[in-house]
Amino acid sequence: MKIERVTNRVSLRRTIESGTEEQRSKVLEIIADVRARGDEALKSYTEKFDGVRLDSLRVTDEEIERAYQNVSAEVLRIIQEAAENIRDYHERQKRESWIMTKEDGTMLGQKITPLDAVGLYVPGGTAAYPSSVLMNVIPAQVAGVKRIVITSPPNKDGTLPAGVLVAANELGVKEIYKVGGAQAIAALAYGTETIRPVDKIFGPGNIYVALAKREVFGQVAIDMIAGPSEIVVLADETAKANEIAADLLSQAEHDERASAILVTPSMKLALAVAREVEKQLETLPRKAIAAASLENYGAIYVTETLAEAVEVVNELAPEHLEVMTAEPMQLLGQIRHAGAIFLGRFSSEPVGDYFAGPNHVLPTNGTARFSSGLSVDEFVKKSSIIFYSEPTLKQNAEKIAAFARLEGLEAHARAVEERFKK
Numbered sequence: 577m578k579i580e581r582v583t584n585r586v587s588l589r590r591t592i593e594s595g596t597e598e599q600r601s602k603v604l605e606i607i608a609d610v611r612a613r614g615d616e617a618l619k620s621y622t623e624k625f626d627g628v629r630l631d632s633l634r635v636t637d638e639e640i641e642r643a644y645q646n647v648s649a650e651v652l653r654i655i656q657e658a659a660e661n662i663r664d665y666h667e668r669q670k671r672e673s674w675i676m677t678k679e680d681g682t683m684l685g686q687k688i689t690p691l692d693a694v695g696l697y698v699p700g701g702t703a704a705y706p707s708s709v710l711m712n713v714i715p716a717q718v719a720g721v722k723r724i725v726i727t728s729p730p731n732k733d734g735t736l737p738a739g740v741l742v743a744a745n746e747l748g749v750k751e752i753y754k755v756g757g758a759q760a761i762a763a764l765a766y767g768t769e770t771i772r773p774v775d776k777i778f779g780p781g782n783i784y785v786a787l788a789k790r791e792v793f794g795q796v797a798i799d800m801i802a803g804p805s806e807i808v809v810l811a812d813e814t815a816k817a818n819e820i821a822a823d824l825l826s827q828a829e830h831d832e833r834a835s836a837i838l839v840t841p842s843m844k845l846a847l848a849v850a851r852e853v854e855k856q857l858e859t860l861p862r863k864a865i866a867a868a869s870l871e872n873y874g875a876i877y878v879t880e881t882l883a884e885a886v887e888v889v890n891e892l893a894p895e896h897l898e899v900m901t902a903e904p905m906q907l908l909g910q911i912r913h914a915g916a917i918f919l920g921r922f923s924s925e926p927v928g929d930y931f932a933g934p935n936h937v938l939p940t941n942g943t944a945r946f947s948s949g950l951s952v953d954e955f956v957k958k959s960s961i962i963f964y965s966e967p968t969l970k971q972n973a974e975k976i977a978a979f980a981r982l983e984g985l986e987a988h989a990r991a992v993e994e995r996f997k998k
């Protein structure tokens with residue numbers, strides 16, 4: 577890994593992929609075709625891109641039963657325990673509707689209503705994560721969403737990954753379709769004969785999925801356009817090089833575009849981590865991906881002081897931050913921008929990816945400066961509640977009418993005055 581001395585601020589911000597002209601027009605064409613031909617278009621794109629002709633798009637009970645045969649009892653228990661932790665954590669985020677009454681009888685409040693229907697896109701390939709099924713479905717259920725739909729591209733034999741089906745079934749999600757890419761997003765947004773439309777689409781995917789999500793935004797809501805994984809480790813000389821190296825590699829193995837960075841005031845630690853990374857990389861099954869990620873987006877930044885290292889971290893605003901210093905808790909107050917903060921050497925990043933409870937769908941590309949990880953809030957909407965009594969409206973009618981006339985909106989003013997005409 578490259579070691580750089582930094583005295584000034586560093587920026588990890590990357591531009592969000594906008595795709596080529598050809599990819600954009602292809603996505604528009606696919607969306608239009610799905611709107612025109614419905615299921616038939618879904619089946620023909622699945623044949624073209626995923627290499628399988630399906631008679632039926634919906635996953636059957638038999639397919640789910642078969643999936644259980646490919647997941648050991650031990651792994652099943654682990655999925656169940658992780659799900660419990662995730663549910664516990666998200667239950668605390670749940671907001672209740674509220675109403676307050678003023679002395680004059682005015683009632684004001686907020687009514688929290690879950691979305692009626694949401695769609696979760698689960699990407700195909702090696703990036704089909706059962707953990708992401710838990711991280712998206714559980715907050716939706718805690719929010720009270722009634723209809724949760726999953727779509728994912730099928731393998732060449734027409735199946736979906738066993739782990740994904742088992743995770744979904746454990747949570748009681750039964751509406752699962754074998755459709756991927758832009759066609760899946762179009763189906764979720766506009767509906768087909770088989771797939772009824774949803775109100776909001778969640779989940780990551782490749783450039784076709786990302787472009788399609790951007791295109792259907794407005795017809796439905798979307799969560800975010802998630803970028804590749806990122807980890808920043810903030811460490812002092814007390815940290816262990818082998819543990820830091822292992823944690824950096826845990827995110828580098830996700831994607832060639834993933835980013836893993838160490839920020840430290842200790843040159844000794846920097847050199848030791850660089851050596852450890854090379855050593856541990858050798859035996860990783862996904863060595864090629866991790867090596868490319870480290871080559872293009874990995875770095876070790878050495879600062880003069882720990883305080884300066886904290887400033888660099890805030891500038892990077894990473895998706896995941898690990899604090900491996902003598903007193904990690906004491907730095908918490910100074911960390912302003914990070915999607916998730918892992919404190920101390922026993923809070924390795926994968927603890928959060930799979931098990932602890934907080935959501936692993938987090939802001940990337942420096943967007944932790946202004947946004948947060950996925951939460952129950954993303955699955956509800958809030959309606960304001962207003963009740964005025966006759967005396968209260970009478971007392972304020974003139975003020976409201978005057979404000980309306982300031983904006984040149986006479987009908988607004990008269991609407992209020994109409995009630996008190998003699």
Ligand SMILES: NC(=O)c1ccc[n+]([C@@H]2O[C@H](COP(=O)([O-])OP(=O)(O)OC[C@H]3O[C@@H](n4cnc5c(N)ncnc54)[C@H](O)[C@@H]3O)[C@@H](O)[C@H]2O)c1
Pocket residue numbers: 602621625626698699700701702703704705708729755756757758759780781782783784785802803804805831937
């Ligand atoms: N940020 C996260 O948390 C996270 C998690 C998991 C995966 N991911 C990302 O998801 C992506 C997974 O990509 P993937 O491709 O393996 O699966 P995918 O499910 O995103 O895309 C597969 C679909 O892409 C469509 N497609 C492929 N080639 C096409 C073409 N030439 N024209 C039109 N459509 C085409 C097909 O319909 C296919 O079904 C990766 O980019 C990965 O980084 C991100």
Ligand SMILES: N[C@H](CO)Cc1c[nH]c[nH+]1
Pocket residue numbers: 705707708804805806895929936937938
């Ligand atoms: N680290 C990923 C989000 O950046 C989430 C994940 C899923 N499985 C393993 N990791």
Ligand SMILES: [Zn+2]
Pocket residue numbers: 805826827830929
């Ligand atoms: Zn991960």
